[in-house]
Structures are given as C-alpha cells and as structure tokens.
Amino acid sequence: MNSPPEPPSPAERPAVTDAELLAAHINGDPHAFSEIVKRHRDRMWAVALRTLGDPDEAADAVQDAFVSAYRKAATFRGEAAVTTWLHRIVVNACLDRMRRKSVRPVADDELIEAAERETPLPDQTVEREVSMEVSAALKLLPSDQRAALVLVDMMGYSVEDAAQVLQVPSGTVKSRCARGRAKLAPILSHLRNRTDLDRVSSAKGAELRDG
Amino acid sequence: MTGDTHYDLEILAELAEGLLDVDTARRVREHLAVCDPCGELLADLAAVREVLAATPTPAMPMGVALRIDKALAAEAESRRGGVGLAETPDWDELMRDAPWEQPVSTESAPEPVRLGVVSDDGTIVPARRTVARRRRWAMPAVAAAAAAVVVGTALASTSLLASGGGTSGTSGGGDVVAKSASSPPASPATSPPKDHKRAKSYSLTDSGHNYSEQDLRRPIEGLFGFRQAIDNSADAGKVDKCVSRVASRSKLATYAVDQGQYNGQEALIVASWKNKAAKRLRIDVVDPFNCKNLRKPALGHW
Incomplete structure (x- = not known):
C-alpha cells in the first residue's frame, strides 16, 4: 500500500x-x-x-x-x-x-499564536489570516468530515491511506471529503482571490468541466 | 436540465471526487459547460483544497514533546516496577587524568569515602540521599538507568576513554556509589570558598529541554541563548554551588547555565568561555545534586 x-x-x-x-x-x-x-x-x-x-x-x-x-x-x-x-x-x-x-x-488568535511560536510564517499577514479562517471554518464541520479533510487535504495523504487510518471504505472518505468541502466552499471562497490560488483552481475547474 | 436549475455544491463536490454514477456525471458536465455560476462553484470547491493544503502545519512545541517524554518515562517505570537502578558513571573520576582536569587533581586531597546503606533490592543508596528535593528533580528510576546506559555506550565507543570505561566496569557498583556519596562539602580543596552572595557572573535559564549529544554539538545560542534569564529561582543557590565546582575544575569563566535534562536525566548545562573571541565554549553537563559530570566535558560553540 x-x-x-x-x-x-x-x-x-x-x-x-x-x-x-x-x-x-x-x-x-x-x-x-x-x-x-x-x-x-x-x-x-x-x-x-x-x-x-x-x-x-x-x-x-x-x-x-x-x-x-x-x-x-x-x-x-x-x-x-x-x-x-x-x-x-x-x-x-x-x-x-x-x-x-x-x-x-x-479564540483563533490563540491557535495562531501557538502555531507561530514554533513556525515563523514567511508571509505573516496573508498566511495568518488564511490560517485563522481555515481553523474557524473547520470547526463548523462534523468531526468525521473534519478528520477526513485534515488527513487528505491538509496533510496530503491519499484517500486510501486516510481510509486505513479512519478504518472506513475509501468511498466513505471521498464522500466525507466532498461534503466537508461543499460546506467550506462558501466560507472560504473569498480566499480564492487573496493569493495566486485563483489561477490554479480555475484551471482545475475547467479541466473537470471539460471532462 | 441546462436551463434554470443549477446543481448544489454537494453534487459538484461529489462530481469532483468521482462519486457520481456515469449518467449523472455526464448531465452535470453538460450543464457546467454552459453555466458560469456552477463553474464558479466548482472553482470554489477546488480552492478549498488549495487553501487547506496551503495552511501551515506547525511542528510540535518543545513543551509538548517534553511532556510526552515524561509520560512515556513514567509509563516505562510503572511497567517495569522501578527496579534496577543503575548509577551514572562518575565522570569526575573517569576524567581525572584528562588534560583539563590536571590542575585540579594535583591539588585535591584524597576524598573521604562516605558509607551508603543497602536498600531492600540490594542496591547501595548513598547516605546523603535524604536531602529533600523539589518535584522537578524527581526522576523515574528506569529513566536514570536508561540514561546511564546511554552514557555507558557512548563511553565504550570512544577509544580514548576505553580504559576508563573498563575501570568503571570492573570496579563494580560499590566503588562508584562510594564516590557519589562523597559530596561537595567533603572536598574543600576542590570547592574553594566562594561568596555566593555576590552577583552572578553568568545567566541562568530553566528551559527543561531534554538535551541530546547532537544538541550540544550545535551552536548553544540557538538552544538557550535566547531564553529569558531567571534570577531568583529557588534553585539558584544549588545551581551556583555546582557552577562553582565546575569552574574550579575547568578554571574558566562560566558564561551561561541552563536547567534541563540530558538524555532524560535532570541536568545542568554549564557553558564556560574557552576562547571568547572565537566563541568557543567548554560544555559541562552535570547532575544538579552532586554536581558530577554526566558526560565528558566537551568543546562547543556559541
């Protein structure tokens, strides 16, 4: 595996x-x-x-x-x-x-401070804001969706690995990720234009759209 | 349905994950080809992944790592019943012939041997161990044994010290224990009277960091140079006593002292200037009770 x-x-x-x-x-x-x-x-x-x-x-x-x-x-x-x-x-x-x-x-400040104590961020302002919003948004998700998104999207593990960790079928991990992302999209959508993410996401969207 | 009806985020997210059946997926794609708002939503979904992936993940703070080390040491002790206490090698004795120790050893009188008591499990406990200690000095017996094993291994692998290691091994525990029982007050020659009241000439910090051999080979400044110095710690007197002993052995000016651990054992890290211009330091690692070296004094840099 x-x-x-x-x-x-x-x-x-x-x-x-x-x-x-x-x-x-x-x-x-x-x-x-x-x-x-x-x-x-x-x-x-x-x-x-x-x-x-x-x-x-x-x-x-x-x-x-x-x-x-x-x-x-x-x-x-x-x-x-x-x-x-x-x-x-x-x-x-x-x-x-x-x-x-x-x-x-x-308080999100607290989490950010804890994070910054150890890892000085290269771009304090942008990354700090993003990090605060992400942690706040993640808390709105049910715990199973949150755990799946942390492993797959944040830690970068494959769906199969996350399925082994969570001891559920891969399909379940995918569906938890999908539902979690659907809930986060409206909350985090404004971050698209904050960084250079916009270009990448659009390309990805176009690719999906064109099948 | 390419007209008024749009798809919600959940369907689009499932499309992106390949969770839709073939027919539904085709219908959604056909809609996306002509519907900009739904295309935007799909881009939003992709952005979620990008944003999550770009969020920094911090390293574990040192305090948390230390906490876990302690919890695991306690777990090890509770499992093995806390027996098998091994004594730390007596570095003062082992290193007596080292060049930097010569001036001290020539002027030190033979130290009187103090007796220890034999405890239930057959180990010899120095008679002086009744001194009340603060809780932070308390250490699981197995952790002590583990630290001793580490030091012992390092010793054996150093050819320079092979003979010293042999001496320690063959002389048996009694000799070592007897040495450890001979405490600072018993050797006036090696601890010249110093006025502890006067202002400290070194900075004292209390990081609690568990130093490893590798840590001490790196520039020391990165480890405790930036920490806030403490002045009026209850340990200051005890620390000062050890610092004086180290200074009397090294004949060097103490620059900085940190209270922490060495391979899981409570330790004072004493840095003294060997050559200030070149930022060269002598690093002594001593136990805070008897001020004995836990490892060979070595050169470090700031």
Whole structure:
C-alpha cells in the first residue's frame, strides 16, 4: 500500500525501519519507542491540532495516543504501516475527545499564536489570516468530515491511506471529503482571490468541466 | 436540465471526487459547460483544497514533546516496577587524568569515602540521599538507568576513554556509589570558598529541554541563548554551588547555565568561555545534586 509521505529528507533515510523499532520496543529496548516518537511527533501534532483546533486538547490527545501506542505495541500486527497505525491511534484519541465533551471554543488568535511560536510564517499577514479562517471554518464541520479533510487535504495523504487510518471504505472518505468541502466552499471562497490560488483552481475547474 | 436549475455544491463536490454514477456525471458536465455560476462553484470547491493544503502545519512545541517524554518515562517505570537502578558513571573520576582536569587533581586531597546503606533490592543508596528535593528533580528510576546506559555506550565507543570505561566496569557498583556519596562539602580543596552572595557572573535559564549529544554539538545560542534569564529561582543557590565546582575544575569563566535534562536525566548545562573571541565554549553537563559530570566535558560553540 502507499504509506504516508516520507519525512522530508529521503537522502538520510534511517537505517532502522519503524517496524524494526517497534519490534525492538516490544523486546524491551528502552530507547526504541522514543525514536519512533521523535520521528513522527510533528505529523501527529499537526493532525491533532488541526482536528481538534485547540493546542491544549491536541497536546492531551497526542500524549494519550503515544502512551496508548506504547502500551499496545505488542498488538500491532503489521497489517498496516507503523505510521498508519500511529495516525489511527492519534485520530481516534482526537475523535474520542470530541465525543466525550464539546471542545472548548478557542479564540483563533490563540491557535495562531501557538502555531507561530514554533513556525515563523514567511508571509505573516496573508498566511495568518488564511490560517485563522481555515481553523474557524473547520470547526463548523462534523468531526468525521473534519478528520477526513485534515488527513487528505491538509496533510496530503491519499484517500486510501486516510481510509486505513479512519478504518472506513475509501468511498466513505471521498464522500466525507466532498461534503466537508461543499460546506467550506462558501466560507472560504473569498480566499480564492487573496493569493495566486485563483489561477490554479480555475484551471482545475475547467479541466473537470471539460471532462 | 441546462436551463434554470443549477446543481448544489454537494453534487459538484461529489462530481469532483468521482462519486457520481456515469449518467449523472455526464448531465452535470453538460450543464457546467454552459453555466458560469456552477463553474464558479466548482472553482470554489477546488480552492478549498488549495487553501487547506496551503495552511501551515506547525511542528510540535518543545513543551509538548517534553511532556510526552515524561509520560512515556513514567509509563516505562510503572511497567517495569522501578527496579534496577543503575548509577551514572562518575565522570569526575573517569576524567581525572584528562588534560583539563590536571590542575585540579594535583591539588585535591584524597576524598573521604562516605558509607551508603543497602536498600531492600540490594542496591547501595548513598547516605546523603535524604536531602529533600523539589518535584522537578524527581526522576523515574528506569529513566536514570536508561540514561546511564546511554552514557555507558557512548563511553565504550570512544577509544580514548576505553580504559576508563573498563575501570568503571570492573570496579563494580560499590566503588562508584562510594564516590557519589562523597559530596561537595567533603572536598574543600576542590570547592574553594566562594561568596555566593555576590552577583552572578553568568545567566541562568530553566528551559527543561531534554538535551541530546547532537544538541550540544550545535551552536548553544540557538538552544538557550535566547531564553529569558531567571534570577531568583529557588534553585539558584544549588545551581551556583555546582557552577562553582565546575569552574574550579575547568578554571574558566562560566558564561551561561541552563536547567534541563540530558538524555532524560535532570541536568545542568554549564557553558564556560574557552576562547571568547572565537566563541568557543567548554560544555559541562552535570547532575544538579552532586554536581558530577554526566558526560565528558566537551568543546562547543556559541
């Protein structure tokens, strides 16, 4: 199957695979699991932050997820990539959190500030506005649509990978994405003219229209 | 239906995802060919994907990463019952013959050995371990063992230090523990009386960062140079004591001290100027209780 995008530098691809690290962890290697955490924490953080829209909730969810993965590593059967398995645990931790209690409404400023603390944005004004509107808009979606859009549109995973993570058929992922995008389109349409997205989108639309 | 009736966003989104049956898809496409408003909606949908993809995804903040490390260390401890405490190698002892340690070792008197007590599980606990500690210094036993293993491995892989490692290995735990029990007050020669009341000559920060060997090879400024200095921490006295000991060993001026961890173990990172003009520093990593080096002092740069 396709695995989610590799870390940015394929040149220095680690000699030890995730699966080997997980096996070492199960066999009692005290450092193997922290290496897994180190490799994947940024992506897990991004998924949780975008799915939950709240840095505190996201931190709790990612922590729960990693501890849970640590505990149940022995149940990993190798039927999916380790990254897929980790994503599944993180996404489920997020969905559990959203189900258990309605996530505290968070000021978008707060989320943006949390984001900027770590990643100085190249173009503060445009990207900040876009980011704020996107996080606000995502919160209007039902959690299943939000989770699908975060994985497919924001994180760039294939529909098949997202289906494995969410443990639903690919068609379900597509339909959740379609319904989510339909809800977001009126809210985010004005951003089309903000950047150079307009040209790309029109070309895409034309292509679709012409079959 | 190419006339008045338009398609809604949901149908158009399904078209884009290839979810419509062949006949419906063809009808919608025929409509799109002649209907500008619906074409605009389709472009809006495509823009949603572009906007979502362009939204930056931040890296995990250091505080969250540290939190997770701690939670996993606690999990490791609870699983393994917290037994098997291993002592950290005594770097002061191992590095005694290193060139930069010579001046100190020549003037230091033999240190009296203090006794430890044997605990239930057979390990020897230094008698002085009764000093009350703040919670942030508390560390899971397994994490301590893990840190010791890491340091031990690094030691074994350094040919320069191979003989020192052998000494540590063969002398057994008792010797090491006895050394660790000989605490700062027991060696007046190595801790010259200093007036702790006077203003600090170095900046003290408390990042809590878990340093790795790789971190310390990078310019230190990026790690803690930008952090806000703290003055009146409750730890300042304890830190100052260790800084004095490090300074007495290195004979260098301390520039900056950060409270954090080294491979998961509580540690003070002490940076002293070796050559200020060249921005060369000596980096000592010491434990905050006994001020002993947790790894070989090394050169770093600012």
